[in-house]
Amino acid sequence: MLAIFAGVLLLAPGVAAQQSTSPSANLALTPPMGWNSWNKFACNVSEDMIKGMADAVVKSGMKDAGYQYVNIDDCWQVNRDAGGNIVADPQRFPHGMKAVGDYIHSLGLKFGVYSDAGSQTRGKRPGGLGHEYQDAIQYAAWGVDYLKYDWCNTTTQDAKASYANIRAALDSAGRPIVLSICEWGTAKPWLWGKEVGGNLWRTTGDIEDRWGGQKKWPDGTCCSEGLLSILDQQIGLASYAGPGHWNDPDMLEVGNGGMTDAEYRTHFSLWALLAAPLIAGNDLRDMRPEIHDILTNKEVIAVDQDALGREGERVWKNGDAEVWAKQLKDGSRAVILLNRSAAEQTISANWEDLGYPSTIGASVRDLWLHKDLGKFTGRFSVPVASHGVVMVTVKPQ
Ligand code: GAL
Numbered sequence: 001m002l003a004i005f006a007g008v009l010l011l012a013p014g015v016a017a018q019q020s021t022s023p024s025a026n027l028a029l030t031p032p033m034g035w036n037s038w039n040k041f042a043c044n045v046s047e048d049m050i051k052g053m054a055d056a057v058v059k060s061g062m063k064d065a066g067y068q069y070v071n072i073d074d075c076w077q078v079n080r081d082a083g084g085n086i087v088a089d090p091q092r093f094p095h096g097m098k099a100v101g102d103y104i105h106s107l108g109l110k111f112g113v114y115s116d117a118g119s120q121t122r123g124k125r126p127g128g129l130g131h132e133y134q135d136a137i138q139y140a141a142w143g144v145d146y147l148k149y150d151w152c153n154t155t156t157q158d159a160k161a162s163y164a165n166i167r168a169a170l171d172s173a174g175r176p177i178v179l180s181i182c183e184w185g186t187a188k189p190w191l192w193g194k195e196v197g198g199n200l201w202r203t204t205g206d207i208e209d210r211w212g213g214q215k216k217w218p219d220g221t222c223c224s225e226g227l228l229s230i231l232d233q234q235i236g237l238a239s240y241a242g243p244g245h246w247n248d249p250d251m252l253e254v255g256n257g258g259m260t261d262a263e264y265r266t267h268f269s270l271w272a273l274l275a276a277p278l279i280a281g282n283d284l285r286d287m288r289p290e291i292h293d294i295l296t297n298k299e300v301i302a303v304d305q306d307a308l309g310r311e312g313e314r315v316w317k318n319g320d321a322e323v324w325a326k327q328l329k330d331g332s333r334a335v336i337l338l339n340r341s342a343a344e345q346t347i348s349a350n351w352e353d354l355g356y357p358s359t360i361g362a363s364v365r366d367l368w369l370h371k372d373l374g375k376f377t378g379r380f381s382v383p384v385a386s387h388g389v390v391m392v393t394v395k396p397q
Contacts, residue, residue, distance in 0.1 A: 024167075024176045028199040029243045030305040032146070032178055032277045034069025034112065035062075036251050039209070039281025043075035043123050046092040047100055054104045056284035063109065065296040066305060067280065069146045069178075070104045071112030074123040086115075086126060086135055101143035112146030112178070113139065117162040118154035127153060132169035140173035148180040159187040160196055167197035180248065180277075185233070190240035190247060200248040200277050204233045207250035209258030211387060225250070227259070227267055228340060234274055241275055241311040248277050255282030255291035262388045265368060266338065268294050269391045272304035273312035273326045273336050299367040300391065303334040312336075315353040321384075323349045332395035334367075339384035348381040349394070360396050367391045 035053060037045050054070045057063050076097070078089045088097050101111040115135065116127035128135050128149070139147060149166055151159065163181050170177045181201035183189050189201035205225050208215065214223035225233075230249045241247045249271065254264040271278060280295055287295075303326060312326025312334065320341035326334040333354045337347040351358050358378040365372050368391055373380075375397060382390045 022167075022171045022197060023174055024171060024179070024197065024199070025244075027176055027178050027244065028246065030307065030309065031246050031275050032069055032180075032200065032279070033067045033301075033305075034071055034110070034146070034278075035067060035280045035284060036069075036071040036073050036112070036148070037281075038073035038114075039207070039251055039253055040256055040283050045072055045076055047095060050100055051103050052285050053283075054107050054109055057109060058107050060284055060287065060292060061296050062280070062284065063107075065298055066301055067278070067295075069110045069112045069279070071114070071146055071148060071279065072100070073114045073148065074121050074150070075125060076113065077115070077121075077125045080126050080131070084131055084134055086131070086138060098142045105143060110145035111143055112148065112180075113142075113144050114148040114150065116150040116152050116154075117157060117159075117166065117183075118150075118152055120153040121150055122152045128166065129154075129157075132166050133172060136166070136169035136173040136177075139170070139177065140175035144175070144177060146178040146180065148182050151183040151186070159183050159189065160192045163189075163193070163198055164196040171197070190237050194240070194242075194245040199244060200246040202248045202250060203237060204230050204250060207253055209253040209256045211259055211263050227253075227263065227270075231270060235314060238274075238311040238313045241309070243307075243309040246275060246277060247311060249274060251277075251279040251281045252295075253281055254294055255280075255287055260387065261290045261294070262385055264291070264294055266387060266389045268297070269300055269336055269368075269389045270324065270338070272300045273324050273334055273391075275304060275306075275309065275311040275326070278304055297367070299365075299370060303328070303367070303391075303393075306334075316350070321345060321347045323347065323353060325349070325354050327355070328393070330395070332362075332393050335380075335392050335394050337382060337384050337390045337392075339386060339388055342386050344383055344385050346381055346383045347390075348379045349392075350379045351377075351394075354394060356394075356396060362394045362396045365393045365395075367393065 104111045118127045181198040185203045193201040208224040210226040212226040213229040308329040316323040322338040324336040
């Protein structure tokens with residue numbers, strides 16, 4: 001008896017250790033939400049700006065709406081010291097990175113940084129290649145909660161092996177850290193991102209703050225992506241997303257000035273339906289009320305954060321009219337009627353395209369008007385403004 005009893009006691013910790021293989025095992029069970037410096041500030045990052053932005057996440061109500069991570073993108077780092085340790089820009093971050101992380105944590109938020117799997121970042125700062133384990137220990141000591149890992153200057157490196165390596169390094173440092181794979185979709189990270197412990201992976205090149213398609217970069221290489229171009233590249237990827245591992249159609253441009261408010265509502269609605277990470281990229285210290293209301297629309301955010309963790313898909317298309325749908329935990333569907341054209345048009349969502357028999361009645365709620373629209377049978381039809389969406393939930397009664 002005693003021996004069995006002792007055996008159980010001895011076994012129990014071993015079993016537990018086997019089950020929790022990674023300290024990051026339960027991260028990002030819903031798509032990460034936060035803010036990142038790149039889309040608005042590019043290399044112009046500093047301690048003061050980041051602290052101000054963290055304050056604004058709280059004051060604007062974004063923290064209450066679910067935004068958590070405050071992420072510094074490229075250009076915080078300048079070189080490595082004689083011991084190979086990564087060095088933050090002493091002018092821009094005079095109190096060092098731990099002080100920034102401590103401040104962000106003091107507000108109840110989480111701290112993210114950026115590095116690169118290759119020898120240099122896009123901004124020609126030191127990358128992580130060969131320093132993965134050393135950097136992971138440093139990040140853990142700074143209190144980093146989220147690492148975006150880019151794919152510049154990787155020459156002949158294998159993407160899957162490189163991201164597996166940084167995940168192993170982060171785990172060995174013992175701190176749970178979200179791993180954001182920023183490989184631009186080149187090596188189809190949706191096929192291996194989950195296996196290597198990535199929590200999200202970019203599916204395309206970089207977003208630019210515009211409605212349309214791809215544009216060559218100034219150096220002639222291909223391409224920056226407009227909203228529609230990114231959207232079209234999400235087709236067929238939905239089955240790869242789920243709790244802990246998400247397709248990332250890149251960060252939000254909402255509020256950066258290149259699109260109309262209607263287009264920004266479309267951008268935010270579609271990202272929520274795609275169960276995309278919602279990483280704002282505008283100046284939160286200075287937002288128009290319209291932009292604030294888009295970013296903090298709790299009914300739309302609830303679609304993104306739905307615990308079932310399904311990514312939505314396009315279920316119907318006719319020319320410039322599309323219907324997108326996402327299954328929700330309670331059996332209802334979030335539905336977007338999208339008008340890509342230059343003129344208003346009426347669009348219908350047919351129940352059969354949503355996975356419901358056409359004979360049933362369902363209640364429809366508008367997530368932008370915050371209004372119940374009534375009970376409909378078979379289909380819901382509505383005029384949709386140019387470049388706009390109507391976003392609803394459809395719930396069988
Ligand atoms: C790109 C990346 C962007 C941004 C930029 C920083 O490679 O896709 O999201 O991080 O580098 O230099």
